[in-house]
Amino acid sequence: xxxxxxxxxxxxxxxxxxxxxxxxxxxxxxxxxxxxxxxxxxxxxxxxxxxxxxxxxxxxxxxxxxxxxxxxxxxxxxxxxxxxxxxxxxxxxxxxxxxxxxxxxxxxxxxxxxxxxxxxxxxxxxxxxxxxxxxxxxxxxxxxxxxxxxxxxxxxxxxxxxxxxxxxxxxxxxxxxxxxxxxxxxxxxxxxxxxxxxxxxxxxxxxxxxxxxxxxxxxxxxxxxxxxxxxxxxxxxxxxxxxxxxxxxxxxxxxxxxxxxxxxxxxxxxx
Amino acid sequence: xxxxxxxxxxxxxxxxxxxxxxxxxxxxxxxxxxxxxxxxxxxxxxxxxxxxxxxxxxxxxxxxxxxxxxxxxxxxxxxxxxxxxxxxxxxxxxxxxxxxxxxxxxxxxxxxxxxxxxxxxxxxxxxxxxxxxxxxxxxxxxxxxxxxxxxxxxxxxxxxxxxxxxxxxxxxxxxxxxxxxxxxxxxxxxxxxxxxxxxxxxxxxxxxxxxxxxxxxxxxxxxxxxxxxxxxxxxxxxxxxxxxxxxxxxxxxxxxxxxxxxxxxxxxxxxxxxxxxxxxxxxxxxxxxxxxxxxxxxxxxxxxxxxxxxxxxxxxxxxxxxxxxxxxxxxxxxxxxxxxxxxxxxxxxxxxxxxxxxxxxxxxxxxxxxxxxxxxxxxxxxxxxxxxxxxxxxxxxxxxxxxxxxxxxxxxxxxxxxxxxxxxxxxxxxxxxxxxxxxxxxxxxxxxxxxxxxxxxxxxxxxxxxxxxxxxxxxxxxxxxxxxxxxxxxxxxxxxxxxxxxxxxxxxxxxxxxxxxxxxxxxxxxxxxxxxxxxxxxxxxxxxxxxxxxxxxxxxxxxxxxxxxxxxxxxxxxxxxxxxxxxxxxxx
Ligand code: HEM
Ligand SMILES: [Cu+2]
Ligand SMILES: [Cu+2]
Numbered sequence: 067x068x069x070x071x072x073x074x075x076x077x078x079x080x081x082x083x084x085x086x087x088x089x090x091x092x093x094x095x096x097x098x099x100x101x102x103x104x105x106x107x108x109x110x111x112x113x114x115x116x117x118x119x120x121x122x123x124x125x126x127x128x129x130x131x132x133x134x135x136x137x138x139x140x141x142x143x144x145x146x147x148x149x150x151x152x153x154x155x156x157x158x159x160x161x162x163x164x165x166x167x168x169x170x171x172x173x174x175x176x177x178x179x180x181x182x183x184x185x186x187x188x189x190x191x192x193x194x195x196x197x198x199x200x201x202x203x204x205x206x207x208x209x210x211x212x213x214x215x216x217x218x219x220x221x222x223x224x225x226x227x228x229x230x231x232x233x234x235x236x237x238x239x240x241x242x243x244x245x246x247x248x249x250x251x252x253x254x255x256x257x258x259x260x261x262x263x264x265x266x267x268x269x270x271x272x273x274x275x276x277x278x279x280x281x282x283x284x285x286x287x288x289x290x291x292x293x294x295x296x297x298x299x300x301x302x303x304x305x306x307x308x309x310x311x312x313x314x315x316x317x318x319x320x321x322x323x324x325x326x327x328x329x330x331x332x333x334x335x336x337x
Numbered sequence: 338x339x340x341x342x343x344x345x346x347x348x349x350x351x352x353x354x355x356x357x358x359x360x361x362x363x364x365x366x367x368x369x370x371x372x373x374x375x376x377x378x379x380x381x382x383x384x385x386x387x388x389x390x391x392x393x394x395x396x397x398x399x400x401x402x403x404x405x406x407x408x409x410x411x412x413x414x415x416x417x418x419x420x421x422x423x424x425x426x427x428x429x430x431x432x433x434x435x436x437x438x439x440x441x442x443x444x445x446x447x448x449x450x451x452x453x454x455x456x457x458x459x460x461x462x463x464x465x466x467x468x469x470x471x472x473x474x475x476x477x478x479x480x481x482x483x484x485x486x487x488x489x490x491x492x493x494x495x496x497x498x499x500x501x502x503x504x505x506x507x508x509x510x511x512x513x514x515x516x517x518x519x520x521x522x523x524x525x526x527x528x529x530x531x532x533x534x535x536x537x538x539x540x541x542x543x544x545x546x547x548x549x550x551x552x553x554x555x556x557x558x559x560x561x562x563x564x565x566x567x568x569x570x571x572x573x574x575x576x577x578x579x580x581x582x583x584x585x586x587x588x589x590x591x592x593x594x595x596x597x598x599x600x601x602x603x604x605x606x607x608x609x610x611x612x613x614x615x616x617x618x619x620x621x622x623x624x625x626x627x628x629x630x631x632x633x634x635x636x637x638x639x640x641x642x643x644x645x646x647x648x649x650x651x652x653x654x655x656x657x658x659x660x661x662x663x664x665x666x667x668x669x670x671x672x673x674x675x676x677x678x679x680x681x682x683x684x685x686x687x688x689x690x691x692x693x694x695x696x697x698x699x700x701x702x703x704x705x706x707x708x709x710x711x712x713x714x715x716x717x718x719x720x721x722x723x724x725x726x727x728x729x730x731x732x733x734x735x736x737x738x739x740x741x742x743x744x745x746x747x748x749x750x751x752x753x754x755x756x757x758x759x760x761x762x763x764x765x766x767x768x769x770x771x772x773x774x775x776x777x778x779x780x781x782x783x784x785x786x787x788x789x790x791x792x793x794x795x796x797x798x799x800x801x802x803x804x805x806x807x808x809x810x811x812x813x814x815x816x817x818x819x820x821x822x823x824x825x826x827x828x829x830x831x832x833x834x835x836x837x838x839x840x841x842x843x844x845x846x847x848x849x850x851x852x853x854x855x856x857x858x859x860x861x862x863x864x865x866x867x868x869x870x871x872x873x874x875x876x877x878x879x880x881x882x883x884x885x886x887x888x889x890x891x892x893x894x895x896x897x898x899x900x901x902x903x904x905x906x907x908x909x910x911x912x913x914x915x916x917x918x919x920x921x922x923x924x925x
Pocket of ligand 1: 349397398400416423425426427429430489490491492530750754757758759762797800814815840844845847
């Protein structure tokens with residue numbers, strides 16, 4: 067009896083905790099409400115499965131607990147029942163996988179109109195790069211890094227000259243426009259994570275990774291590093307300011323380009 | 338199924354029937370220290386693993402104290418916190434659980450359950466333990482070397498693992514890699530033994546489809562480990578080269594604090610592939626033996642055959658095979674080609690089906706059973722609850738797009754602790770309470786056992802269930818302090834304190850367990866040969882604890898499957914596997 071009751075309490079307690087606890091998603095600030103939707107579908111299906119299994123166990127314990135003279139049934143298998151249960155499970159799994167894959171399809175397909183920015187990670191700070199009037203990000207490599215060229219832009223690439231560099235400062239982005247984040251690390255693995263945007267992706271040294279999102283809410287959001295990168299990992303924070311287009315333009319005007327900030331950026335002028 | 342239970346000897350003339358020449362110890366040292374008897378080796382493995390388990394448990398207290406009361410403990414610095422995390426995680430997964438299930442339970446149970454006198458290669462088996470012990474000593478030594486143990490996280494991701502922003506970069510990481518290589522070498526010697534013994538050493542009549550599920554679980558897990566560990570081994574060799582010889586297997590061009598390192602052209606993502614090609618199967622290397630053992634616990638203590646034995650065997654084998662095709666789910670946000678996500682999400686969610694079938698068959702074994710709520714049974718029930726919980730949150734993390742917000746958060750920590758920390762540990766406890774009478778000849782104390790169960794089960798659930806919601810909110814893992822985070826309400830700090838208190842209580846409850854084991858060794862009620870009235874061969878030995886050679890004068894002959902409980906018409910509610918069919922006369 068007590069064992070069955072505890073199991074019922076565990077099942078119902080978990081459901082109540084889920085419903086009543088104050089800890090939940092942060093309010094979303096990007097287009098990835100589909101991800102939240104898939105999570106909610108998954109909560110429903112898995113929640114039902116969990117409660118059903120635990121309550122069934124509780125029932126069995128209550129009903130089939132040993133008493134004098136009781137003897138268990140002898141029932142080696144039941145093909146029909148096993149296949150049925152397997153099939154129901156497969157349906158439940160498909161009901162989660164299908165929307166999941168559909169949303170993943172969107173997640174990996176960057177819309178053609180998306181603008182770009184680059185986030186560069188190093189132990190333990192964030193820097194950013196935006197295309198200039200030319201509209202393109204120049205190539206880069208960790209080998210080019212020096213005091214004058216902290217983000218390692220290729221001095222030989224003319225596309226890099228007008229790129230806007232934001233070293234260890236806040237990034238601004240316009241609201242409502244899809245952006246593709248290009249991610250690059252100069253030392254170890256980091257991870258660009260803004261909880262309100264839901265999306266995240268590693269910065270993998272040696273390659274450029276990416277993801278895209280559309281900021282939907284004006285405000286300042288904190289960038290966390292979600293990939294363990296050494297002792298300073300929890301301190302590796304940055305800010306991303308989402309603002310109306312006009313404010314964004316005004317901010318962008320005030321930033322320095324590679325050519326303005328570094329003799330190397332001018333060197334590429336000469337070539 | 339009828340033939341599985343009543344088929345006679347003629348169904349299965351197989352190898353291993355002839356009596357092998359047995360090695361005999363000559364002195365106290367060869368009997369109890371450098372022993373070649375699998376039962377002694379099993380105890381050596383288990384005691385060593387449980388000891389490290391206690392160390393890893395203490396490390397988890399320290400981490401929890403730091404998370405609940407940041408800044409209150411001067412000796413817990415960021416460096417030491419990351420060293421605790423790494424040593425806790427690696428110890429628990431490899432040196433505790435893998436060693437316990439395969440080296441401990443595997444050694445003790447395989448020969449006894451298949452009806453053999455010992456493992457087929459006893460000398461290699463002995464070496465296996467001593468190399469394991471050496472691996473453990475090297476691991477423990479890292480606490481005392483300059484710079485201390487590595488703080489790279491148990492995944493040891495390069496480049497960070499061998500760079501100076503990570504603690505233990507000088508000695509810690511080198512010794513960790515060496516220790517892992519030793520572990521793998523030692524395990525291989527034991528593992529080959531387990532596989533060959535199951536395949537070649539079975540008693541007459543013990544067909545594969547009459548093996549207890551414990552043996553199936555351990556066998557499959559061992560085969561998997563033999564295939565998976567080499568990936569970690571080569572990774573460890575390469576990383577050692579990168580660290581000591583300056584090669585660049587995993588090291589691209591890197592600028593560390595303004596300085597160009599003399600590396601270039603390597604790929605850190607290659608390590609992740611190698612690591613998780615090992616790391617994911619590793620989850621099942623721990624889970625499959627637990628699946629097997631828990632099946633036998635449930636069947637024995639519910640006095641009912643395991644429901645759907647054949648499906649259970651197939652599920653174990655299919656899960657084992659599929660688990661080599663899902664490692665990429667740990668790398669969804671690693672920057673690997675995102676198209677992989679479609680493949681790995683699909684394979685990962687497919688595994689849910691055979692896994693769910695196992696769960697159904699466990700609970701259907703309870704249905705219309707004769708349930709004895711013994712201590713081993715309670716642990717088995719606790720396993721089902723925590724395993725189902727943790728398995729279901731795996732469906733979140735496996736479903737690639739859902740993993741995007743959750744990966745790297747406390748949700749992941751909660752998930753894997755539930756599914757591969759708490760659930761298998763509960764089976765370890767259940768298994769120890771179940772087989773302790775066979776190993777020592779005495780019963781453990783029931784009251785202490787129940788106390789241990791309730792505190793551990795409810796406490797562990799209280800630690801890890803609410804933790805998911807911190808992760809859902811976005812709290813990252815591997816943060817030694819949260820600091821200010823605008824989206825985290827102050828109530829989260831309260832929750833962290835609650836979790837820590839629960840962790841301390843659970844930790845203390847383990848002392849009850851240790852006390853019970855030691856106390857019962859001297860004061861436990863004598864158990865007799867088969868206190869649980871179980872069918873499998875280990876309970877039918879002529880002596881308890883089984884003597885060297887296990888079976889006395891003649892090897893057992895097997896007439897039936899492992900699950901003849903409550904057979905209609907039989908006068909007892911269990912028929913041992915070596916009991917001849919009633920209709921026949923006993924063969925001479
Ligand atoms: C009461 C028992 C336990 C407690 C309180 C506990 C607590 C913790 C804590 C606080 C962390 C660090 C989380 C973070 O900040 O990222 C952690 C990490 C970890 N634990 Fe446990 N743990 C327990 C048992 C186990 C068991 C039985 C296993 C066996 C699988 C295990 C495996 C791990 C692993 C693999 C990590 C990850 C280490 C890393 O991030 O590199 N733990 N645990
Ligand atoms: Cu980081
Ligand atoms: Cu995995």
